[in-house]
Amino acid sequence: MPKEQGQKMIAQNKKARHDFAIEDTFEAGLVLQGTEVKSLRQGRASLVDGFVDIDRGEAWLHGVHIPEYSQGTWTNHSARRKRKLLLHRMEIDKIERRVSEKGLTVVPLALYFKDGRAKIEIGLAKGKKSWDKRNAIAERTADREKEQAVGRFLKGMRD
Template sequence: MAKAKTGVKTLAQNRKARHDYHIEDVYEAGIALTGTEIKSVRAGRVQLKDSFARIQNGEVLLYNMHISPYEQGNRYNHEPERTRKLLLRRLEILKLNGLTREKGYSLVPLSLYLKGGWAKVELALVKGKKNYDKREDIKKRDAQREVERALRERQKV
C-alpha cells in the first residue's frame, strides 16, 4: 500500500500474474463499483489473486476479484466475488477482443489503485509461460542477486 507523489495509491497487486505470464500490453481501466464496494476498496480489503477478465457483448467483465464485505454495510452489502464491469474505450475493447481470440492470450488484472479519487485497474494482455520459462526467470533473478551481493561485498572492503 504505497502512495506515490502522483496521487496514485496502490491498493492491491497480482504478483503471481507477473510470474505466470508474459505481459504483452498494459491498459488502464476504470471499474464500476457499488457504494459498499468502493468503501471496502478504499480500506484496502481487496484481492486480485485468480482474477481474470473476458469480453462479452462488447463489454469487459472482471471475474473472481474478491472485495470483502463492508463492515458497516448492513443489508445493502455486496456479494464479495461478483462479476464487475471494466470501463474502457470502444476502440480498446475492439482491439482486445481481436487479440484475445488468438490462441493463448488472456486478460489479467495486475493491480488495483486509486487515481484522482477513482478506482482503476491495470489490465494486461498476457500469454501463459511454460515451466521452462519460469525456471529461466528464476535463474536470471538468482544470478542478478549474486552479482548485487558480490558488488556489496566489494564496496565494504
C-alpha cells in the same frame, strides 16, 4: 473537502507476474457500488482468481473478491460479482482481437485509487511453462550477481 491526489495501492497480483508473461498492460476504471468503494478504501481486496472477459463489446471483471463492507446493511454488495470495466472502444477491440488470434488471457495485475477513482491494471498475458519460470528466476539471479560484482569493482573491493 479537498480532492484526493496521487495513487494509493489496494491490491497486487504478484502470482500473475510469476505465472504469466505479460505482453501488454492497460489501465481501466471500474463500475462499483457504494459499499464496494468503502470496502476498497479499507484496503481489502483479492485479485488472485480474477480474469477479464469481453462480452458483446464490453469488458467484464470476474472472480475478484471485494469483501462485504462491515458497516453495510441490506445495501451490501455480493463479494464476487462481475464488474464492468471502463475502457475505450479501441482498447476493447485490441484486447479482443489479440485474445482471439494469439490465445492470450487477460488478468488483473493491480487495483488502486488514482486521484480518488478506483482503477485496475489489466495485462494481456501468456501462460508460462515451469521451465520458463526457472529460466526467469535464473536470469534475475544472474543479473543481480552481475550488478553486485560491478558495484564491488567500482568500490575497489576485489573478490
